[in-house]
Amino acid sequence: MIGKTQGVFQHLIIIFLLLAAVWVSAAERASFGMIVKPVSDEYARFIGLDGPEGAYVVSTPASGGLRPGDVILKVDDAPIKTPADLQEVIRVHQPGDQVQLMIARGKERVQISYALKSAASSGAGFRPGQAARMPSGLGSFPTIESRDFEKEVLKSERPVLAYFYANWCVPCKTYLPIMQEIGQQHADVKIVGIDVDKSRDIVNRYGISGILPAVILFNGGREIDKVMRVSKKALVDVLLTKIRKDGDEIEVFPSIGKGHWITDVAFIKDSGWLTSRDSDQTIFIWDYRQGALVRTYRAVKSALSPNGAYAALADKNRTAIAVVDIAKQKQSLIQTKLFIEKLAISPFGNAIAGFGAEQNGRFSVNIWTPDNRLIRSIPVDPENNPLMVQFAFSPDGASFALSTLNKLEFFATENWERKTVVTMKGAARVLQFTSDSRAILAPGVDENLVDLQGRKTRGIGGRTVVGRPDARLLIVDNGDNSFRLMSDKSGGTGLRFAGHRAPVNAGAVGDAVRWLASGSSDGTVRLWDPATGDEMVQLLAFGNGEWIVITPEGYYNASARGHEFLNIRRGSRVYGMDQFYDVFYRPDIVSAKLKGDPIAGLVTLTVEEAIKNPPPAVQISFLPDRTGDAKVKVCYRVQSTGGGIGEVRLFQNGKLIKSDGFYREVASQDMMATLKLTQLDGGTVYRDMRSLTIREKQSPGAVVLRAKGDVFEECLEMETIAGENEIGLAAFNASNTVQSAMSTARFLSTRASDEPHLYILAVGIDRYRDASINLKYAAKDARDFLAQLADKAKTIYKPDNIHLTRLIDERAGKSDILKAVEKLASEVKHGDSFIFFNASHGLLLQSQYYIVTGSFDGSLNRSESLISSNEIVEMSKKIKSLSQLYIFDTCHAGGVDAIVSGLYDARMSVLAKKMGLHIYASAGSVETALDGYQGNGLFTHALLEGLKNGAAVDKDKSGAVTVKSLGIYARETTREISNTLGHPQTPLMINFGKDSRLFEVR
Template sequence: MRLKYYGIVGNQTVNKENKYQLDVSEETGLHDSNRGGFMSAYRKILIVCFALFLSSCAWHTTPVLTVKNADMSREIKQRATAVSKVEISPDGRYVLSSGYDCFILWDILLGEKIQTYTQRGFLSYPTAVAFSPDGKYFASGGKGIKLWDLATRQEIMTFDGSKGYSINFSPDGKHFIFCGPPSDLLNPFSTKKPTMKIFDVATGGEIRDFKLQGIPWSVVYSPDGKYVLSGSGNMTLWNTSLGKPIKTVAGSIEAVAFSSDGEYALSGGVDGGVRLWNAKNLTQIKKFVGHTASRITSVAFSPDGKYVLSGGDDGNIKIWELASGTEWKVLAGHTGMYGASAKFFPNGKYVISAGDASTRIWDVSTGEEVASMIAFEDGEWIITTANGYYNSSPKGDQYLSVKIKGKDYTVEQLRESFYRPDLVNLALSGGSLKELKNVANVKPPPVVAIVDTPKSIDKSDAAITLKITDAGGGIGDIRLYLNGSAVMLDSTRGVKIVTANQNEIYKTYKLKLSSGLNSIRAIAFNADNTMQSTDAIYEITASFKSIGRPSLYALVIGINEYKNPKLQLNYAIADATLFADTLKKGASALFDKVEVKNLSSKEETTRENIMKELKAMQSLNPDDLFVLYVASHGTVDDGEYFLITSNVGSTRTERLKTDAIGQSVFKELIGNIPATKKLIIIDTCNAGALGEAIQVAMLTRGMSEDTAMKILSRAVGSTILSASTSLQEALEGYQGHGLFTYVLAEGLKGKADKGNTGYVRTTELADYVDTEVPVLAEKIFKKAQYPTISISGQAFPIGKVR
């Protein structure tokens, strides 16, 4: 005996092999389809127990995700949350996708996951979700029927302990209806009935309890709120005020919907049929022929009533012309493992769908995928566009792989070229990315191995030899990381092959080591630096004796005056001085030596001089700490971040590349500092004319500043604190300083020491700044300022609280 899974046929639950069925009628029982008759309680208990086991496993899978591109596919490498239901908020900003034991809230405007709500129990049920018509609340079924506040994300009340397969708000938002199975569906001795109830949203009181026979899988209000339509094998039209059925159509119907004018109803069921009905008397008008699914799990009307869509257990979503009844578009991509649920966006231009482990957005006019959203069971997430650009949580890009021309790569390997939250936002807001490079065309990275390198050594440096094999995409930048922090970045181009094997090179680098165990990580990029290799990991034990405590070196830069007088700032030097003085006081008790170098005059803050001072820091040792603080202007142009130095006159792209310090140069300068503990603080202001220029650049050319900072942080293995995002003005004039630096200094003085340990660690400082800056910005300036915090590499104490 083997049960695969349960499905619904009319009022009966059938396993996929059609050997057993659960009759939901006056006498609920488990029926043997081969032998005939109802089973004994003993036999029923055995099968029910096995079904419980299956239900606990079924929704923890990692299906392959595919896109309509012969050269590229995506595959999940970590346990992801399977989803089968989806809803869109009335304003089109928020999406709820749900599975059997949880539901996920996404913010389409920001292009990120907000929260996963877990509702696991001994037996999981499909979690129904719905937004209220005013967009202020959402409701969920699963482990009890709950109402939530969308603004705070907090639960308001629990209405009922039942499980909800479907939830729908009344048009005026005052009530909602839900339906679901008996609370003890798999209890072989139960006589409980399926549930369909209406509740008052304000009071939580039950208004109506409908009497049902079959398990209701979907329920919707009519646009005027006078009627309710349910799909429970049969399709029934109900009078809302009386709770009485008006008409029932027999069949195998699971999904139902009303048109926006209330004239029509739509149904889909286990027979694979999609049908249009007269909503007044439930007489069939037409059948949409051609769906390849054996079971229709979702149906919906477009807002203008011209189209309908259906989703089935084959994973395909079809859009049909209502008038002609012909197929118009096929949205193909879901695997169909759990069926596909789909809805039109309120503007009718897009479709949102859920199936397998992905929630996807589609362009109705083209039928093409816009973006795919995946939530993983450990809380990580990723959103990818069809051509490979993505936004993710810190580890989300490690959990998804792409297959390009037959080879597998993790999305993380594409981070420095394709981690573009700004482009994800652009795609989600209707912008086109078709003119940009596509991940399917990226050439393979080289293969890196650490060879001919000792495992142990009795001195403070070692020769690290890399064998780099060209896999067809050439060889670009090479990096070495020591204990998580970049200590060598080699951007040499045109390296000649020096071995008989014409696709290999050997590179040897002299690396300073820490006493004890040293973890070395090496990577190399393809020739155009669009994809990095997998890591080559090596460990060396250095047995030399360290002398004294480590030292702290800081380069503090404040620029008020520029060649272009329109760029002048008022608080940069004052901010730099405040930070330098606060850092010295807090760090002096921790380190053998604290050396803070201030650069503030026009002569000291030119591109040439700042680069010279950063290169001088390459004499540091691995156990030393390096801190860089910059108060100046920053901008993003032509896809690259630029630090504006005092010699900058014109902010045109071609001049910035020669006069300012670009992201690639900045990355190499920081990455070649041997200190394994680095903290970078960028308080760059985007005020005035430069701020306006940045907004234009953001809309036409480049990445956002916060994206640039996050990429830089990961690249150099350092924690970076940045004052504001590209489209925010860094607020100045609080206590004679910029708000960001004022909060930073207060944190260093001890307010960031939340654990009262007597020390301020870099991670605590980052948390304090991240929390306090937005609060003070709103309280004092009545404006928004959200710092960019990117934590990478080692956390370390930076000051002692006096």
């Protein structure tokens, strides 16, 4: 297994390969006998170099005069600009030759005489593009590089097993016979090797972490599944079952590994938050009750306290440390004289440890208080490779352990006296205190369990599960990426937890938390029921800011584009979760699952049920590359693949322009009549959703206007818009539960652009026929937003081209709003922009979102006074504009709890995706609405501030405020102000379709 320490070597240039003899009989050649890497910009500045030149010494033989941290600048008279230059220099030398080295040792410049070492060499090594020669009798398989990947893998007619290896990786060579045996047994499968050091683009694309060897199975150009640490043939055999025709296993899986592997997890006490840290030094704060990512901290070097409550973050120059109280969101700053390589922080945040080079080139571990006071400096022997230095605080904060080569030291944090020194053999790969703080786990040394008195024993291995000081809990690897939970107070083999695709590195429990958390090299954090071994959810954050939380049933919460990293597999067929978005994007179900509530009553459709009726295949017929015509004929074909044909949706530039389905209203009017608006709290909504399940199970989705059979073909005249036109086509299966992948076609319209017009329809309702639900600021919000945006829009539109419609109070009944939409539908053109602003009551009932209009008299009669999300879809289709923004600043009379918030998120997101447009949506309580903020509703206040302060909104200095940038500004402003007011409120900003300018910044 290549662990966390060895995984770092992916980025090193290894000058002295001790592994050469594994492959071939060797001849003698000269070598420096050390490991070097490029010099970073930050370290070059730290030691006074003009730029990142030279070769940084990572490790070196004890003799020779070099130290880790030295930078080789010259060999004899030859300048060394990069590590590769060292290889060129020694080509003319023999082992034993003396060379003169000019080195930078901190800020000093030193010249030393160095004797070259001897190393094995051969002209027949393992090189990309050549066959990888196995030990005698085992045969060979080809290796490929990036330029051949598409041809050899993605376009292969056969399934492909891609074997990711590195020349420095001993297990990669050890397990090659497994792959050869697979090749002999499965002639229909192609096997290729990919060198991770030579194909970094492929490695990054498919999320291969430092756990090698790894295997990815491809079929039909798509990734089917992967396994990291291929140590058993059975692991590859399981992979191959997923492409067999008789395979009917259905699995929901995120694109694991596209993030970095997880190194730490912990539950913050009394907070509802789970913290995790990955190998890229990023710290994630998760709301484990809601199933959502709360916050992210990025740093070049970082550390989490054992209890997850505090973080230490090095700045970009690696000389200063931010100390973060995560729950309180408070920070302090420590200025150091070290170039920081590693960090640790105590569970109380009162001591911070940093290891790194001083400006004299020597290494030390320094301890500071958060107020920048140096407590102690511990020198580190120069013979230590920096990778060997490990240190940690105990969970109770009373002890500090430091591991270096052949030595383990314990310090008492009360006075920082050294209490115990223990002689060890070798260096620990990882250093962890046991959860009871009484001993250290030190994988990598023979006797890997050492107590505070220095007594050494051979433990069972594993990783500490933090959070239980009364029991020594451990996660123990089973060797197949599953693990078992062990305790010093329980015997037996422990319960098996299976699901991770790579080894588990960290575990956590909490006093008031019912779940076990695990963090793995597959990039996921998973929550489990420790009593049964059942997985509750996966939490996965990607390097691009997107994230997913998903239940085993397939229901998920995600960032705006997080679902793009989620797939569903049945046998050899892989579907994108985007095809199931309407049904399975359900933050409310994720939240219910994490509360431990049964979700069967909320589930209208399972993945297994949905995928049994696959979506149809769709195809757009030929379109011209360019046209000057005002209209173009678009023809398309939809063909059943076994699940029939349901609703067909056609999009232009991302916006829905045609669909042939309508949506049934499922609620009983008799039942509705018995409810009051203020009764629709989270509990009522929850029970209502459960009562809906049975009816939706019988006939989910849209009702299609006409039956289509197994093949459906249609043509229509579509109005073009000047510039690029992108046509998108998607179709559902007959039950309208699974959508096809989107088919797209593009053409360029050379027609002249019409003068753009802006249409704004603003609705604000304070006074209702039922006066008991009257609001205070909604009408003013509509007036203010309309006036301010219209004024700003003059920077783009002529004043005569800005058209305003305002509906207030008694003039904002349902019929009034729908009449206004009908009028606008006859006026608005494709190239115009349309904005709908609504400030009023809103409600959630039986999977629908409703606007409560001014004609509401206390009776929940939808036909008279409520506008449903289905009707909003129809409004959008009628209005031809391809650039539409809908803003809902609504008050939920029953309050906004976790259930309401999660379902609100789900319904609004599906609504935006369905229409292919942008939605700003904020749901607050009546109390918040009546309080307002500086004369407006809070969310509208944030929007108005964004309109006033365009320069602050335009952070990328584009010269304009756009739909997306205003949304981001309003969301952050609302969240910040609402937290200070004690009524946390985070608006949703949902963007489908193209971004567009609202006004120019002048």
